[in-house]
Amino acid sequence: MPPRIPHPDPGVPDVRGPLRYMWWLVRRQPVRVLRGSLFGTLWMVGLAVRPYLISRAIDDGLRKGDTAALLTWAGVIVLAGMLLAWLGINRHRTMTFVREDATARSAALLVRHVARVGAVLPRKLAAGEVATVGGTDIGRVSMVLTLTGPGVGAVIAYATVAFALWQVSPLLAVVVLLGVPAIAVAVGPVLRRLEKTESSYRRQQGILTTRAGDIVAGLRVLAGVGGRDLFARRYAERSRELRTEGYRVGALASWVEALTIGIPGLFLAAVVWLGARMAAEGTVTIGQLVAVYGYTAILVVPVWFLLEAGYDVIAGRVAARRILAVLTIEPDRVLGGATEPQAAPAQPADLFDRASGLSIPTGLMIGVAADDPADAVALADRLGRYTATGEPGDVTWGGVPITAIELATVRERILVADHDSYLFGGTLREILNRGGARDDTAVRQALYAASAEDVADSVSDGLDTTFEPRARTLSGGQRQRVRLARALLAEPEVLILIDPTSAVDAHTEARIADRLRTHRAGRTTILLATSPLLLGRADVVAYLKDGRVAAEGTHADLLAGESGYRQLVARGSEPDTATATTGEISA
Amino acid sequence: MTTTRLPVADKRTVRQAAAALLRKEKRAVAIILALHVVGAVAGLAGPALVGRIVDRVTAGDGPSAVDKLALAIAGCVIIQVLFARFAQYYGHRLGERSVARLREDFVGRTLALPVSAVERAGTGDLATRSSVDVAAVGIAVRDVVPVVIISSLQLTLLFAAIFVLHPLLGLAGFAGLPTTIAVSRWYLRRATSAYLAEGAAVAELTEELTTTAEGARTTEALRLADERIARGVDRVGRQWRARRATLALRSVFFPAVESSYALPIATILVAGGYFYHHGWVTLGDVVAAALYLQQAIDPLDRLLQWMEQAQRGLASFARVLGVGLVPPEPRGATARISGRELVVRGASFSYPGGHDVLHDVHLDVRPGERLAIVGPSGAGKSTLARLLAGIDAPRTGSVSIGGHAVTEIDPAERRRRIALVTQEHHVFIGSLRDNLAFAAPGATDAAMLDALLAVGADWYADLPDGLDTLLGDGARQLGTADAQQLALARLVLADPHTLILDEATAALDPTTARRTEQALGAVLSGRTVIAIAHRLNTAHDADRVAVMENGRITELGSHHELVTADGAYASLWRSWHGSAA
CATH class of the missing domain: 3.40.50.300 (P-loop containing nucleotide triphosphate hydrolases)
Incomplete structure (x- = not known):
């Protein structure tokens, strides 16, 4: 029976260890797993039936010239073939369901956890790691579950063949039953070594593929500055290195492939020889000789299966461990040393940052110009409660240490809009409008305030146009304005904008500055920027020198009174400094 | 800007390009095929010799009579191993050489593309061709084509061997063929798009996880967790649907093919019984033919399994060749310029x-x-x-x-x-x-x-x-x-x-x-x-x-x-x- 995917609730996994995790995945679907074991067993035992039937057709029908018996056995062979096919597909379907149930469950757990764990994730894990976990590890773990179906079947099939062989001849039975696994165990490691060589080749091949993609991605750069021949030559060199490596793999692989046919072939010859001598002596019949030949060939299936399954378990354990590494990441639950959680201020309240001495009154647009951009980012992190370090009371909100307030409340009411915040893929509407909470009018208003109407207008489907993650098809300026519109649309009580217009042209920047003021009227907005166009529109501007507030006032006041501030934000209007540096300006 | 995709080579161009590749390697191809034929023929000796053993035993010859035949089986296996090894090795080298030539060609042509053509097509298309398609062609040339060729060769020789035993037995061996061909055609027409969709769905889920991880801070800041989860869960559902679609195809294909394996064996036994009764064939011939058919299951299985991959490789090959169809950037009439204004x-x-x-x-x-x-x-x-x-x-x-x-x-x-x-x-x-x-x-x-x-x-x-x-x-x-x-x-x-x-x-x-x-x-x-x-x-x-x-x-x-x-x-x-x- 197919599982219901996606699961409404994937459940609470056992994260105490990789094997426990895999066992948990099995326990979620006991009936299906039992069905899988049943079909797996019947199918694999069924494989051994055909040689038996053929032997009966030869012995009872052909040799004795008994047409009725021959026709009966032939009919049984056809029917058994159909039954076997039916068992086979049921086994395959059930096991696919078992694996997919596990895959969907692991994926759902990861999706949920990665989405909820939040800002702490990049510090604890590279994004590439998550890609590996999602791309390969989930599948590897699910693969282990195959063991529950055909794995059980393989053991039973082996026993069945053993019984059948014993009926023919105990001596042959012992030779075959020990010989086949012995060969599998002998050939296995050689295959593994080949796989390792192959995987090193594939890795190199992957690197070469990446190189080709790299060249494609940089085509425009090469078109701008030249250097195409060099890249073509270098790629060709690498390609030839890989070819040489490929030859080496080929030399080994061809031996392995030939021997994997040859060793079982020689063993089969030995078994036939033994059986034939017995047949000649009259200990076994001709049909039985043919059956032994068939059994020996068939026995390879369960034996190989078990061997492969063993390796799957090893790989699956490693993969499960990596999945657990992601699932066990915990968000920083730092209360900053505060003893008691406290309630957030009920009304909009002033913010105060001790490190810089900056205090932010409610309802105003505050400009902060920091002489070191890193100080501005650090300030935003403190105000938005993204830093796990520090003392309680470093930042207070209406007098309450911000670290003592429930994190969800802080996130809801204070938004730090990073300069390079992430743009997820989806339609423009989805990108802007989280959870579809706002109507199109609000979306358009936000686009207008961010002077980003052109983004929706320039694309064919307007708000329904889809973008890839990071929206690389948009220009840098367009992306920045989309980010701004998104932050505005969230309508936070306190909005902290870091360099929101650094990539847009002056005309647009002027427009944004005006519209931003109107849009955020009555609410607290903190602009961390050095652009005079933006700072000129702020109610108050704080000039941060070495991380401390050095002066406060309107943009005009600071321009007039603070030479450091003037240097920082409006150097272009300072003919002296400009001339001194370039020596070419005649202002 | 509207995007015009890069061209894709038509069937004729693909055929010509493949033929040109082979022409360059005429000698190597001939040697490899010859080695494979010898190896496969040696592999066929097994069942035939078992058949002879059956005849000897039926004739009442003693144990010593079968010793030589059993030794011959072992000898044939050794010949098969040696020839197969060198055939594989040279085949591998040939594949490796051809793949290297193809990818270098592709990159060379890509670098020669006029920028405007690249921009019009969007780098996405080209990026897919450089990664997915070049890799798919590589797998096809290096892994799939050899398997397809060897399996076809083995099948041909197996059936030929049954014909040699007796033409009528050979005909009986084809009993399962019509259904296998019909079902395979049905399957191949649908498989490529279904498997590509499955691959895309898997990639989408991985990408969803990756972007959520990359944008973790933004997710937290904008409280997007529920939305990210909803999208992720949606991708899980899509992957499942894509996998069910391919499973549905296999649910028809596998049982149809598998059940048709038994039919020729039964036919050969019945027909063989009739022929044996009339003295046209020996008992050993019938046994050998049945064993050959049993032996044919493996290459047939492999052939059917890889057909889909081969087909996909061919489609990728057409896209790789397509890049070469764009006229390269013109050399330009003026070689040197002196002025600067x-x-x-x-x-x-x-x-x-x-x-x-x-x-x-x-x-x-x-x-x-x-x-x-x-x-x-x-x-x-x-x-x-x-x-x-x-x-x-x-x-x-x-x-x-x-x-x-x-x-x-x-x-x-x-x-x-x-x-x-x-x-x-x-x-x-x-x-x-x-x-x-x-x-x-x-x-x-x-x-x-x-x-x-x-x-x-x-x-x-x-x-x-x-x-x-x-x-x-x-x-x-x-x-x-x-x-x-x-x-x-x-x-x-x-x-x-x-x-x-x-x-x-x-x-x-x-x-x-x-x-x-x-x-x-x-x-x-x-x-x-x-x-x-x-x-x-x-x-x-x-x-x-x-x-x-x-x-x-x-x-x-x-x-x-x-x-x-x-x-x-x-x-x-x-x-x-x-x-x-």
Whole structure:
């Protein structure tokens, strides 16, 4: 029976260890797993039936010239073939369901956890790691579950063949039953070594593929500055290195492939020889000789299966461990040393940052110009409660240490809009409008305030146009304005904008500055920027020198009174400094 | 901009290309096939010898009679092993050689593509071809084609062997064939698209997880967790549906094929019984034929399993070849240029399928001057930059340098003289040295360090291995600002006489941008610099400023002149540096 995917609730996994995790995945679907074991067993035992039937057709029908018996056995062979096919597909379907149930469950757990764990994730894990976990590890773990179906079947099939062989001849039975696994165990490691060589080749091949993609991605750069021949030559060199490596793999692989046919072939010859001598002596019949030949060939299936399954378990354990590494990441639950959680201020309240001495009154647009951009980012992190370090009371909100307030409340009411915040893929509407909470009018208003109407207008489907993650098809300026519109649309009580217009042209920047003021009227907005166009529109501007507030006032006041501030934000209007540096300006 | 996808080769072109590949390797192909035939024939001896053993035993010969036959089986196995090994080895080498040739060809052709063609098609299409398709062709040539050839060969020989035993037995062996062929055709028509969809669904889920991880901070800041989860769960559902679709195909294909394996065996036994009864064949013949059929299951299985892959490889091959169908960038009539003055006369331009974005633009750029172009987004600044750099030709009018149309100049020469640096920068995988050297082959380490210094790339000091530090995907990632400085350093090394900077410092923070531009200005003194900028201090520093609006140049003059003229630029300038000035 197919599982219901996606699961409404994937459940609470056992994260105490990789094997426990895999066992948990099995326990979620006991009936299906039992069905899988049943079909797996019947199918694999069924494989051994055909040689038996053929032997009966030869012995009872052909040799004795008994047409009725021959026709009966032939009919049984056809029917058994159909039954076997039916068992086979049921086994395959059930096991696919078992694996997919596990895959969907692991994926759902990861999706949920990665989405909820939040800002702490990049510090604890590279994004590439998550890609590996999602791309390969989930599948590897699910693969282990195959063991529950055909794995059980393989053991039973082996026993069945053993019984059948014993009926023919105990001596042959012992030779075959020990010989086949012995060969599998002998050939296995050689295959593994080949796989390792192959995987090193594939890795190199992957690197070469990446190189080709790299060249494609940089085509425009090469078109701008030249250097195409060099890249073509270098790629060709690498390609030839890989070819040489490929030859080496080929030399080994061809031996392995030939021997994997040859060793079982020689063993089969030995078994036939033994059986034939017995047949000649009259200990076994001709049909039985043919059956032994068939059994020996068939026995390879369960034996190989078990061997492969063993390796799957090893790989699956490693993969499960990596999945657990992601699932066990915990968000920083730092209360900053505060003893008691406290309630957030009920009304909009002033913010105060001790490190810089900056205090932010409610309802105003505050400009902060920091002489070191890193100080501005650090300030935003403190105000938005993204830093796990520090003392309680470093930042207070209406007098309450911000670290003592429930994190969800802080996130809801204070938004730090990073300069390079992430743009997820989806339609423009989805990108802007989280959870579809706002109507199109609000979306358009936000686009207008961010002077980003052109983004929706320039694309064919307007708000329904889809973008890839990071929206690389948009220009840098367009992306920045989309980010701004998104932050505005969230309508936070306190909005902290870091360099929101650094990539847009002056005309647009002027427009944004005006519209931003109107849009955020009555609410607290903190602009961390050095652009005079933006700072000129702020109610108050704080000039941060070495991380401390050095002066406060309107943009005009600071321009007039603070030479450091003037240097920082409006150097272009300072003919002296400009001339001194370039020596070419005649202002 | 509308995208026109790159062409895909038609069936005939694919066939011709495949034939050409094989023609180059005629001798190797012949040797490999011969080796395989010998190996496979030796492999066929097994069942035949078992049949002979059956006949001997039936005839009542003693145990010693079977010893030699059993030994012969072992001998045949050894022959099979040896021949198969060398056939595989040479086949492997052939595949490896062909794949290398194909991918080098592909990259060569890609590099020769005109930029405009790449841009029209979008780099996405090309990126897919370079990764997915080249890899698929590689797998096909190296792994799939050999399996298909060997399996077909084995099957042919197996059936031939049954025919040799007795033609009538051979005919009986074909009993299962019609259903197998019919079902396979049904399956192959549907499989490729279904498996591609499955692959895409898997990739989508992985991408969803990756983006959620990459955007973890944004997810937390904007409280997007529920939305991310909903999307992720949706992707889980899609992957499941895609997997069910392929499972549905297999649910028809597998049982149909598997159940048809029994039919020929039963037919041969019944027919063989009849023939044996009439004395046309021996009992051993029938046993051997039945064993051959049993032995045929394995290659048939493999053939059917790989057919789908082979088909996919063929489709990828068509896309890889398609890149070669785009006419490469023309060599250009003018090999050398002497003059430096850039002249635009009455240039209009439209992107394919769109209306004009430049109207009758006239501009004389004096050698050695710094010209800033400012204006609102969409005014046509970047388009003008592309015309100046010779990437596109104007629809009407002309753009010339030293009296030659820019697009007529040999591309290599043109890039050496006129460089275009845009916001779009790219750090190539490789060392920092590799990333600089291609702009100026033969540049010394000292020159590279100077160039980095000139653009204010102070991050160089933090690199663990200096110029040997590996950069790019999978190694050290440069931030956007650092990457931009790297692009500028390349420019300093390339040392063209004319530079077009299209928002080349937009990613730097305002302070650093200003510093970088000024440092760059000192190094590039004497060069013609055309800078498109959104920061007005760039305009302030320039010799002349051109203001663009709606595809036209509306104001042109020095900063001072324009401020005095009190037009659009002047008002912008006033608002830009605050009411105080």
